[in-house]
Amino acid sequence: xxxxxxxxxxxxxxxxxxxxxxxxxxxxxxxxxxxxxxxxxxxxxxxxxxxxxxxxxxxxxxxxxxxxxxxxxxxxxxxxxxxxxxxxxxxxxxxxxxxxxxxxxxxxxxxxxxxxxxxxxxxxxxxxxxxxxxxxxxxxxxxxxxxxxxxxxxxxxxxxxxxxxxxxxxxxxxxxxxxxxxxxxxxxxxxxxxxxxxxxxxxxxxxxxxxxxxxxxxxxxxxxxxxxxxxxxxxxxxxxxxxxxxxxxxxxxxxxxxxxxxxxxxxxxxxxxxxxxxxxxxxxxxxxxxxxxxx
Amino acid sequence: xxxxxxxxxxxxxxxxxxxxxxxxxxxxxxxxxxxxxxxxxxxxxxxxxxxxxxxxxxxxxxxxxxxxxxxxxxxxxxxxxxxxxxxxxxxxxxxxxxxxxxxxxxxxxxxxxxxxxxxxxxxxxxxxxxxxxxxxxxxxxxxxxxxxxxxxxxxxxxxxxxxxxxxxxxxxxxxxxxxxxxxxxxxxxxxxxxxxxxxxxxxxxxxxxxxxxxxxxxxxxxxxxxxxxxxxxxxxxxxxxxxxxxxxxxxxxxxxxxxxxxxxxxxxxxxxxxxxxxxxxxxxxxxxxxxxxxx
Numbered sequence: 001x002x003x004x005x006x007x008x009x010x011x012x013x014x015x016x017x018x019x020x021x022x023x024x025x026x027x028x029x030x031x032x033x034x035x036x037x038x039x040x041x042x043x044x045x046x047x048x049x050x051x052x053x054x055x056x057x058x059x060x061x062x063x064x065x066x067x068x069x070x071x072x073x074x075x076x077x078x079x080x081x082x083x084x085x086x087x088x089x090x091x092x093x094x095x096x097x098x099x100x101x102x103x104x105x106x107x108x109x110x111x112x113x114x115x116x117x118x119x120x121x122x123x124x125x126x127x128x129x130x131x132x133x134x135x136x137x138x139x140x141x142x143x144x145x146x147x148x149x150x151x152x153x154x155x156x157x158x159x160x161x162x163x164x165x166x167x168x169x170x171x172x173x174x175x176x177x178x179x180x181x182x183x184x185x186x187x188x189x190x191x192x193x194x195x196x197x198x199x200x201x202x203x204x205x206x207x208x209x210x211x212x213x214x215x216x217x218x219x220x221x222x223x224x225x226x227x228x229x230x231x232x233x234x235x236x237x238x239x240x241x242x243x244x245x246x247x248x249x250x251x252x253x254x255x256x257x258x259x260x261x262x263x264x265x266x267x268x269x270x271x272x273x274x275x276x277x278x279x280x281x282x283x284x285x286x287x288x289x290x291x292x293x294x295x
Numbered sequence: 296x297x298x299x300x301x302x303x304x305x306x307x308x309x310x311x312x313x314x315x316x317x318x319x320x321x322x323x324x325x326x327x328x329x330x331x332x333x334x335x336x337x338x339x340x341x342x343x344x345x346x347x348x349x350x351x352x353x354x355x356x357x358x359x360x361x362x363x364x365x366x367x368x369x370x371x372x373x374x375x376x377x378x379x380x381x382x383x384x385x386x387x388x389x390x391x392x393x394x395x396x397x398x399x400x401x402x403x404x405x406x407x408x409x410x411x412x413x414x415x416x417x418x419x420x421x422x423x424x425x426x427x428x429x430x431x432x433x434x435x436x437x438x439x440x441x442x443x444x445x446x447x448x449x450x451x452x453x454x455x456x457x458x459x460x461x462x463x464x465x466x467x468x469x470x471x472x473x474x475x476x477x478x479x480x481x482x483x484x485x486x487x488x489x490x491x492x493x494x495x496x497x498x499x500x501x502x503x504x505x506x507x508x509x510x511x512x513x514x515x516x517x518x519x520x521x522x523x524x525x526x527x528x529x530x531x532x533x534x535x536x537x538x539x540x541x542x543x544x545x546x547x548x549x550x551x552x553x554x555x556x557x558x559x560x561x562x563x564x565x566x567x568x569x570x571x572x573x574x575x576x577x578x579x580x581x582x583x584x585x586x587x588x589x590x
Contacts, residue, residue: 132462
């Protein structure tokens with residue numbers, strides 16, 4: 001069993017990005033700039049955004065954090081989005097989700113210029129990724145693909161089972177792994193809450209991507225020997241052992257399942273860190289106009 | 296075994312559309328208007344476009360056919376697309392594919408205003424459909440869903456195997472059948488040329504959608520009793536029995552497979568006719584502003 005080290009890989013990717021930024025600056029190009037809009041003071045969102053600002057520093061990006069209180073109107077938020085769309089210095093930006101209930105997240109997402117949509121949530125990026133065209137990929141699927149690449153895990157002709165059909169993980173990662181590329185060319189099955197055959201599907205899987213948000217869901221009797229397990233779950237469970245009073249628990253019963261695996265990601269230290277670094281990768285791609293040509 | 300009668304269903308759908316159009320006109324609304332751009336004189340394209348014009352008549356739509364010779368430039372074609380984008384009388388339009396090699400199909404598709412993209416090929420429509428949002432669905436997947444609906448075929452929790460991963464059939468139909476809706480909520484597997492387990496996957500399938508374009512590919516020993524088989528294949532094979540000198544052959548070895556099926560579509564007379572009528576459905580949706588609000 002080999003542990004997939006998300007910490008090491010994400011650190012390596014960040015160093016590579018920082019090196020790219022140094023090259024860009026040496027060539028007289030501008031420093032990539034990521035902006036983030038944060039509404040309210042949700043604890044999770046505060047932590048995520050702080051992480052993103054820190055990652056920008058590590059990568060040599062400029063970052064801008066724009067804050068609004070919980071009672072900001074949808075109109076005001078869209079106004080800010082349009083300002084960032086127009087701001088030539090901003091290469092990419094995100095609006096941290098979730099938003100307060102009086103604001104339509106979908107409306108905000110679609111207001112973002114897809115050329116700057118480094119979260120990859122805009123329909124144009126979702127559609128282009130689906131069609132196999134260059135696009136900003138959403139962060140978790142992109143992070144999973146990067147891990148598969150770095151560990152040279154074969155996907156062509158393999159049976160991949162994706163557990164969960166969310167718009168930000170299950171559906172896009174399934175789609176990416178069936179594309180004509182590497183990682184890709186896999187037989188892909190998506191199972192979810194309505195599926196009656198999750199165990200049978202998992203038992204036939206060469207690679208399982210577990211993204212349903214149920215701690216410890218995947219058990220040893222559901223996987224075959226030599227399986228590759230990618231655990232996307234990060235549920236906060238109460239804990240007396242940590243200062244914060246909680247710890248992250250994955251969708252996989254790690255102790256039981258790990259001995260049967262050829263590769264497995266831990267939680268924490270696996271996919272989560274790759275999700276973070278994927279946003280940095282997208283920012284670099286936005287800054288270097290690698291996905292969409294400069295206008 | 297019940298034959299799924301695409302001829303009867305497509306005729307019924309056309310009558311329903313014509314009835315809707317009569318209602319719209321009685322309410323003083325404008326007649327839905329589909330425009331088509333046809334480049335060159337390819338035999339297949341001529342036939343398809345003639346069929347679309349005829350379907351428009353049957354549905355009570357206005358139709359406009361715009362023709363260009365093979366040597367039209369990409370710039371000229373985009374100019375025409377932009378004219379149709381601006382034309383308030385045109386509710387939806389298509390550019391018949393394939394286009395001559397010197398023209399980028401993707402560029403043309405992306406030049407179409409997605410509000411009028413009744414082929415459902417624009418990334419915004421692909422992305423929105425993928426996300427489970429209202430969108431123009433591409434014609435063949437929409438036609439398949441309509442057949443499933445009209446025959447009350449259960450999909451929730453069923454194992455659907457899609458053979459083929461094209462952008463216009465395999466990928467979108469797989470995505471639609473995993474959505475939280477009916478038809479949907481299925482466990483979906485996509486297999487293709489790289490898959491080593493096509494037979495095993497098909498043997499476990501409750502529903503098989505065969506869309507790879509290999510005549511007679513699906514054999515009786517690849518399916519279980521009671522399976523539902525949707526045959527998307529329409530390969531032209533030479534024939535001495537028809538005036539045209541060819542006949543259409545599906546991806547399914549119909550004689551062998553049909554006796555094992557609970558439902559099966561014939562070729563011709565199955566999915567092909569539904570593909571045609573789906574474009575009419577999209578034109579109605581465009582005319583009635585049912586997907587995107589009027590601007």
